Amino acid sequence: xxxRIALVPDPHGPGGRLQPLDDAGTPLGPPAxxxxxxAAVAAAERDGTVRWVWAAADSAYAPLLPRLPDxxxxxxxxxxxxxxxxxxxxxxxxPRSLGAAWARLHGLPVPPDLPEPGSAxxxxxxxxxxxxxRLQLPPGADPLAAVVAVHAExxxxxxxxxxxxxxxxxxxxxxxxxAGALVAAExxxxxxxxxxxIHDRLLTxxxxxxxxxxxxxxxxxxxxxxxxxxxxxxxxxxPDSHTxxxxxxxxxxxxxxxxxSWELKGVDHPAARLLVRYKELSRIHTxxxxxxxxxxxxxxxxxxxxxxxxxxxxxxxSRGGGALQIPRILRRAVVADPGWLLVxxxxxxxxxxxxxxxxxxxxxxxxxxxxxxxxxxxASAFHGDRDKAKLGLLGxxxxxxxxxxxxxxxxxxxxxxxxxGYVEAAARTGEDGGVVASRLGRVCPxxxxxxxxxxxAAETAGDAGGRSARARGRFTRNFVIQASAAxxxxxxxxxxxxxxxALPVAGPADRPHLVFFQHDEVVxxxxxxxxxxxxxxVAAAADEARLLVFGxxxxxxxxxxxxxxxxxxxK
DNA sequence: AGACCCGGCGCC
DNA sequence: AAAGGGCGCCGGGTCT
Numbered sequence: 001x002x003x004r005i006a007l008v009p010d011p012h013g014p015g016g017r018l019q020p021l022d023d024a025g026t027p028l029g030p031p032a033x034x035x036x037x038x039a040a041v042a043a044a045e046r047d048g049t050v051r052w053v054w055a056a057a058d059s060a061y062a063p064l065l066p067r068l069p070d071x072x073x074x075x076x077x078x079x080x081x082x083x084x085x086x087x088x089x090x091x092x093x094x095p096r097s098l099g100a101a102w103a104r105l106h107g108l109p110v111p112p113d114l115p116e117p118g119s120a121x122x123x124x125x126x127x128x129x130x131x132x133x134r135l136q137l138p139p140g141a142d143p144l145a146a147v148v149a150v151h152a153e154x155x156x157x158x159x160x161x162x163x164x165x166x167x168x169x170x171x172x173x174x175x176x177x178x179a180g181a182l183v184a185a186e187x188x189x190x191x192x193x194x195x196x197x198i199h200d201r202l203l204t205x206x207x208x209x210x211x212x213x214x215x216x217x218x219x220x221x222x223x224x225x226x227x228x229x230x231x232x233x234x235x236x237x238x239p240d241s242h243t244x245x246x247x248x249x250x251x252x253x254x255x256x257x258x259x260x261s262w263e264l265k266g267v268d269h270p271a272a273r274l275l276v277r278y279k280e281l282s283r284i285h286t287x288x289x290x291x292x293x294x295x296x297x298x299x300x301x302x303x304x305x306x307x308x309x310x311x312x313x314x315x316x317x318s319r320g321g322g323a324l325q326i327p328r329i330l331r332r333a334v335v336a337d338p339g340w341l342l343v344x345x346x347x348x349x350x351x352x353x354x355x356x357x358x359x360x361x362x363x364x365x366x367x368x369x370x371x372x373x374x375x376x377x378x379a380s381a382f383h384g385d386r387d388k389a390k391l392g393l394l395g396x397x398x399x400x401x402x403x404x405x406x407x408x409x410x411x412x413x414x415x416x417x418x419x420x421g422y423v424e425a426a427a428r429t430g431e432d433g434g435v436v437a438s439r440l441g442r443v444c445p446x447x448x449x450x451x452x453x454x455x456x457a458a459e460t461a462g463d464a465g466g467r468s469a470r471a472r473g474r475f476t477r478n479f480v481i482q483a484s485a486a487x488x489x490x491x492x493x494x495x496x497x498x499x500x501x502a503l504p505v506a507g508p509a510d511r512p513h514l515v516f517f518q519h520d521e522v523v524x525x526x527x528x529x530x531x532x533x534x535x536x537x538v539a540a541a542a543d544e545a546r547l548l549v550f551g552x553x554x555x556x557x558x559x560x561x562x563x564x565x566x567x568x569x570x571k
Numbered sequence: 572a573g574a575c576c577c578g579g580c581g582c583c
Numbered sequence: 584a585a586a587g588g589g590c591g592c593c594g595g596g597t598c599t
Contacts, residue, residue, distance in 0.1 A: 242594095260578085280580095282594095287580085287591090313588090313590095315583080320591090321591095322581075322582085322591060324582055325581040325583090325590080327581060346583095350583095351583095394587080399588075400587040400588095467585080474587070475589090478589075
């Protein structure tokens with residue numbers, strides 16, 4: 001059995017072509033043509049040791065999913081790996097399509113990446129329906145040969161990383177990012193269980209009945225708007241308009257710097273309270289109301305599109321539906337199917353633990369060896385004041401200098417010199433125009449040309465350039481932590497997916513599966529009788545991720561795990 | 572009418 | 584003095 005098989009679906013039809021490869025990417029025998037690609041893939045997958053090599057999961061895996069009897073175990077996603085490699089090689093942001101990588105390999109002009117479907121630049125025409133067209137290969141080029149060649153080149157570039165440890169970690173990143181592509185495609189296909197009836201009831205309680213005329217304000221919102229108008233003297237204004245709101249308050253002698261709710265909460269006037277309430281409800285109505293339900297949550301499932309590596313730090317992004325910003329109150333609508341349960345697990349205080357592991361600060365690691373990190377930090381350095389401990393550490397990780405946190409930072413610097421030195425070195429690198437990397441080797445973007453102009457001009461005067469340099473320092477300071485946390489989360493996801501696939505089930509339809517992933521939190525939808533085993537699998541996956549990403553560290557990454565019927569009951 | 576930016580706020 | 588990192592999405596507002 002070949003360890004790797006390159007796979008290219010036919011653009012129109014169920015067939016495709018396959019090419020067995022060795023681990024270096026060298027073809028083992030001739031390519032094969034399959035009239036039914038799903039059947040051929042399923043047959044080759046039997047023992048679960050194949051690593052499938054494809055141009056991109058959205059064109060190769062997503063169309064296959066409905067026709068596969070079970071999920072695939074492993075893949076190498078050329079587009080995602082190309083982006084990782086380019087950044088690592090100092091070519092951040094170069095086009096990453098199969099065609100672009102192929103063109104670079106042959107010294108030909110490199111085609112730009114096509115805009116994502118659904119984005120502003122995309123015409124969303126028919127051509128986007130045929131995913132292979134997005135690969136940007138020149139006419140006449142053989143897609144299978146291109147996949148084989150680009151994969152071999154990527155393997156070569158991986159081998160070229162000199163340092164053994166760095167190479168091993170980067171390979172782990174490549175595998176974890178690719179596993180993410182599998183998870184993202186599967187979660188988009190399966191969807192998050194979503195009870196439209198409960199969602200509807202919640203909306204009705206909060207906003208009033210669904211308006212008959214789409215686009216008009218539901219009753220409670222309309223009432224609030226009217227009350228607000230009365231409270232500010234009765235002259236009509238649109239509460240959705242920032243400028244009109246500022247003017248309406250100013251007319252009553254209340255000068256606001258903005259209409260942000262934290263500022264309104266400090267204003268002692270009935271209108272301020274009404275406006276805060278209006279904004280809260282209006283947000284739910286416009287962002288996750290009935291229109292959202294019609295567009296995204298039909299047939300009992302919410303189906304967003306996840307974008308693996310969509311954030312430079314390696315966090316995922318989403319396209320459409322605001323999948324990663326579901327208001328907590330609406331988690332009430334996420335309910336397991338009858339006979340099924342949700343296992344909800346989130347990493348407790350992930351980022352400070354990542355800082356402890358990255359910096360190998362012995363003192364901070366001791367606070368991160370057990371339960372509540374902030375509690376331990378408070379006990380050892382802040383006279384038991386947990387709030388101060390948390391504020392100080394978050395400020396250190398985000399580069400905050402405002403408020404009263406100066407003394408807190410000084411305490412941290414004194415007690416945890418290695419940890420503070422780590423983030424401060426990252427900040428200095430950024431301020432100087434350098435790049436930093438995550439634990440596994442994901443490299444941050446370099447400064448823009450604008451940034452370089454701005455900071456050079458600032459050599460003589462500390463103005464916009466100095467501000468810009470400090471902003472970049474905050475970015476790189478946070479990047480090392482956020483991106484290393486994303487490394488860990490991806491490793492967790494990959495390990496968990498593998499463990500779920502190994503659970504004994506009667507058939508694929510009874511298999512526990514991931515339905516949600518949000519930075520440091522996972523939700524698994526599982527038959528009720530397997531829920532305890534899933535909870536064990538999540539904990540084991542978290543510890544496996546710790547070992548893989550950070551090696552021998554005393555830092556622990558505990559999860560808060562809940563087995564629930566409804567997502568809202570998890571916290 | 573459509574492109575674009577901004578303020579604001581949801582999530583981590 | 585300056586003043587917390589990363590996103591996506593909405594409506595308003597402005598420009599073309």
